Amino acid sequence: MTTEILGVIATYGLTLLLAWPLARYIVKVFRGDKTWSDFMAPLERLFFKISGINPKEEMTWKEHLKALLTINMVWFVYAFFVLMFQDKLPLNPDGNPGQSADLAFNTAISFVVNCNLQHYSGETGVTYFTQLFVLAFLQFVSAATGIAALIVVFKAMKEKTTTKLGNFWDIFLKTITRILLPISVVIALILVFNGTPASFDGKDTVVTMQGDTVNVSRGPAAGFIAIKHVGTNGGGWFGANSAHPLENPSYVTWMTEMFAQVVIPIAMVFALGMFINRRKFAYVIFGVMTIGMICLLVPTMQSEINGNPAIAHMGIQQATGAMEGKEVRFGPAATGYWSTVTTIISTGSVCGWHDSTMPMTGMMQLLGMMLNCFYGGCGVGILNYYIFIIIAVFISGLMVGRTPELMGHKLEAREVKIAAIITLLSPFLILAGTALSSWVLAHHPDANWAMKPSAWLNNPNYHGFSEMLYEYTSANANNGSGFEGLGDGNVFWNVTTGFVLILGRFLPIIGPVAIAGLMASKKYIPASAGTLRTDSITFGAMTFAVIIILTALSYFPALALGPIAEYFSL
Numbered sequence: 001m002t003t004e005i006l007g008v009i010a011t012y013g014l015t016l017l018l019a020w021p022l023a024r025y026i027v028k029v030f031r032g033d034k035t036w037s038d039f040m041a042p043l044e045r046l047f048f049k050i051s052g053i054n055p056k057e058e059m060t061w062k063e064h065l066k067a068l069l070t071i072n073m074v075w076f077v078y079a080f081f082v083l084m085f086q087d088k089l090p091l092n093p094d095g096n097p098g099q100s101a102d103l104a105f106n107t108a109i110s111f112v113v114n115c116n117l118q119h120y121s122g123e124t125g126v127t128y129f130t131q132l133f134v135l136a137f138l139q140f141v142s143a144a145t146g147i148a149a150l151i152v153v154f155k156a157m158k159e160k161t162t163t164k165l166g167n168f169w170d171i172f173l174k175t176i177t178r179i180l181l182p183i184s185v186v187i188a189l190i191l192v193f194n195g196t197p198a199s200f201d202g203k204d205t206v207v208t209m210q211g212d213t214v215n216v217s218r219g220p221a222a223g224f225i226a227i228k229h230v231g232t233n234g235g236g237w238f239g240a241n242s243a244h245p246l247e248n249p250s251y252v253t254w255m256t257e258m259f260a261q262v263v264i265p266i267a268m269v270f271a272l273g274m275f276i277n278r279r280k281f282a283y284v285i286f287g288v289m290t291i292g293m294i295c296l297l298v299p300t301m302q303s304e305i306n307g308n309p310a311i312a313h314m315g316i317q318q319a320t321g322a323m324e325g326k327e328v329r330f331g332p333a334a335t336g337y338w339s340t341v342t343t344i345i346s347t348g349s350v351c352g353w354h355d356s357t358m359p360m361t362g363m364m365q366l367l368g369m370m371l372n373c374f375y376g377g378c379g380v381g382i383l384n385y386y387i388f389i390i391i392a393v394f395i396s397g398l399m400v401g402r403t404p405e406l407m408g409h410k411l412e413a414r415e416v417k418i419a420a421i422i423t424l425l426s427p428f429l430i431l432a433g434t435a436l437s438s439w440v441l442a443h444h445p446d447a448n449w450a451m452k453p454s455a456w457l458n459n460p461n462y463h464g465f466s467e468m469l470y471e472y473t474s475a476n477a478n479n480g481s482g483f484e485g486l487g488d489g490n491v492f493w494n495v496t497t498g499f500v501l502i503l504g505r506f507l508p509i510i511g512p513v514a515i516a517g518l519m520a521s522k523k524y525i526p527a528s529a530g531t532l533r534t535d536s537i538t539f540g541a542m543t544f545a546v547i548i549i550l551t552a553l554s555y556f557p558a559l560a561l562g563p564i565a566e567y568f569s570l
Contacts, residue, residue: 004330004331004333005333007251007255007333008301008334008337010255011255011258011337012337015258015262015263018263019262019263019266019267020267020270022264023267023268023271023274024274026179026267026268027271027275029174029178029179030151030154030166030171030275031275035178037177037178037182040178044173044174044177048169048173053169055167055169057167058165058166058167059164059166059167060163060164060517061156061165061514061517061518061520063168064148064152064165064168064517065509065513065514067168067169068145068148068149068168071141072112072145075141076112078134079104079107079108079111079134079138080105082130082134083098083103083104083108083126083130083134084098086098086099086127086129086130089130091127091129091200092127092128092129093128093200093201093202093203094124094202096124096125096127099125102494102495103119103125103489105494105495105498106119106493106494106495106497106498106501107120107126109498109501110235110480111134111135111139111142111235112138112142113142113501113504113506114139114142114145114146114346114377114478114505115346115348115474115475115478115479115480115501116135116139116228116234116348116480117348117475117479117497117501118235118236118239118480119488119493119494120489121238121239122217122236122237122238122239123238123239124239128220131224131237135224135235136224136227139224139227139231139233139235140181140227141172141176142231143180143227143231143232143233143377144172144173144175144231144378145379145509146377146378146379146380146383147171147264147268147379148168148175148379149380149383149512150379150380150383151166151175152166152168152516153383153386153512153513154271154272154275154276156516156517156519156520157272157516157520158276158277159520160408160524161520161522161523161524162520163517165520180227180230183260183263184223184227184230184231185226187225187226187256188222188223188226189222190252190253191226191253191257192222194250194252194256195246195249195253196221196222196225196246196247197218197219197221197222197246198220198221198222198223199218199220201218202218202219203215203217203218204216204218216246217238218246219237221237221238221246221247224237225237225247226260228347228349229260229347230260230264231378232261232345232377233347233348233480234261234346234347234348234349234481235349241349241351242349242350243327243350243351243352245329250329251329254329254330257349258337258338258341261341261342261347262375264378265376265377265378265381266286266375268379268381269286269289269375270282272285272382276407278535280535281534281535284534284536284539285382285540287540288543288544288547289373289374289375289381289385292344292371292373292374293340293341293374293375296340296344296368297336297364299360299364300336300337300339300340300357300360300361300364301336301337301340302360303322303336303358303360303361304321304326304332304335304336304358304361305321305332306318306321306322308322308358308570309570310570321333322357322358324356325352325354325355325357326352326353326356327351327352330352334351335357336357336361338350338351339352339354339357339361339365340365340368342479342481343365343366343369343477343479343481344371344375345375345377345381346369346376346380346381346477346480347479347480348474348479348481349480349481350481353484354470354481354482354483355482355485359462359563359566360563362466362470362483362562362563362566363559363562363564363567365470365481366466366470366559366562366563367551367555369473369474369476369477369479370430370473370477370555371547372384372426372477373385373388373547377478380478380508380509383508383509383512384508384512385543386515387419387422387423387508387515388423388546388547389406389534390411391416391423391546392546393406393411393532394411394416394419395542395546397532400532402532404532405525406519406534407519407534408524408525408527409520409522409523410519410525411519414518415515418511418515419511419515421507421511422507422511422512423550425503425507425508426477426504426508426554427554427555429472429475429503429504430472430500430555431554431558433471433475433496433497434468434469434472434558436496437493437496438465441453441454441456441457441468449490449491449492450490451487451489453492455487456468456487456493457485457486457487461566461569462565462566462569463483463562463566464485465561465562466483466562466563466566467483468486469558469559470482470486471483471486471488471493472497475500475501475504476500476501476503477504478501478504
């Protein structure tokens with residue numbers, strides 16, 4: 001067990017070590033400085049020439065959002081129809097069928113919004129063509145969308161007074177060509193050399209040591225898995241995700257995939273300080289995020305290492321911890337670290353079964369997604385945190401009787417209203433969805449649907465409630481992981497989570513970009529003796545308190561009905 005914990009510490013330390021130079025590189029890319037990746041410039045110019053886009057044309061925040069939302073709608077339509085008719089397209093050696101309209105609706109939205117909430121199994125639900133030219137493609141562009149939105153906020157925070165915030169298309173394309181693609185190539189090569197398949201062959205017939213004959217799915221998985229983590233997407237090539245021995249063959253690949261999903265979110269925090277020349281401000285944010293992660297990680301690892309008390313009461317020793325749903329290759333400590341990171345960073349990939357984790361771990365996973373701002377996904381983690389900063393500045397201003405200011409700009413009613421709406425949106429989507437599914441299950445369990453509501457849950461009582469709560473929480477947080485005891489591959493869950501996915505993704509992007517754009521257009525006010533310092537430990541503690549209080553008020557009743565009740569029932 002000590003070895004497992006040391007492995008976790010080493011993995012996080014390596015990530016932190018490499019995040020700093022990556023942050024410097026990211027800043028150079030978006031400031032337009034010379035970098036080693038300038039050889040991609042001719043390719044970028046070709047894209048702009050073909051599309052008729054002038055990358056030098058400055059955009060307002062409204063024009064940025066218009067471009068962002070328009071292109072995402074185009075990708076959704078493209079993905080929806082290709083998924084429905086994938087059986088008629090090439091690269092389908094296993095003969096997988098096309099998806100139904102409701103499943104294609106959910107899958108297309110899920111990958112467009114960087115969630116990858118998979119209501120299908122990768123081996124049978126999609127083809128090599130759709131894996132590569134729809135899902136992998138969307139994993140690149142959805143991650144780039146989040147980062148591009150964040151860079152707009154960076155630019156707004158940096159300038160004293162401006163309405164011109166760069167060009168969305170220029171930022172978006174450079175995110176792919178200069179950041180996501182190079183890192184993904186390196187990660188993919190490491191995976192290939194450690195046993196992850198990268199061929200276009202169909203299923204392989206294997207005779208097991210027991211003498212059984214099984215068909216093992218494979219395919220060009222390595223590149224897909226690389227961007228799934230680098231872009232904090234999380235969707236697995238295989239149904240078992242990174243618990244699958246071909247998707248995550250060894251501890252080397254485990255460390256590689258953990259590094260891949262954490263490095264950009266941490267680097268973006270450091271990049272914020274470098275880009276706006278307020279490094280201490282970034283350190284405070286990083287400190288709050290790291291403390292938040294530790295508060296979730298320690299109970300998780302402790303509960304998994306100590307094992308299941310119900311099994312202990314039976315007189316069964318659990319020397320290796322709670323091993324149900326865990327891969328022997330990784331163990332409970334490493335799986336606990338993965339489950340914490342994948343839920344706070346909104347990757348949503350798994351190397352063990354979240355449905356089998358201890359109640360305390362389940363609650364930490366839910367909290368990680370409900371908070372959705374400790375590191376967070378590519379770009380959107382800081383966007384979510386930015387909303388809490390706005391609220392913290394507003395409350396601090398009220399406490400001292402001074403008009404709240406942030407980065408030299410007055411924070412007024414319009415910005416606070418936007419922040420309040422975005423803050424209330426997540427609890428509404430999660431709790432309303434869970435209430436609706438609970439009502440259907442309680443009052444119409446035998447509805448004559450393809451899958452009756454009475455068949456949704458593999459687990460009764462508290463854990464069954466947690467499964468439904470987790471599904472909507474994951475959809476709202478653009479996470480994609482699930483308590484897979486839930487039977488979610490049906491019209492009800494495909495449609496309801498589909499709408500939660502859309503709203504949970506784009507409104508929390510629109511809100512921060514709008515706030516930053518509005519504030520950047522105001523007159524700059526130089527700092528004075530009464531200006532609130534946002535780069536102090538005091539303000540960091542204030543922001544942390546705001547995050548915890550708002551989350552507790554919003555979600556404690558629901559958590560009490562699910563994982564907390566289950567914890568005390570043991």
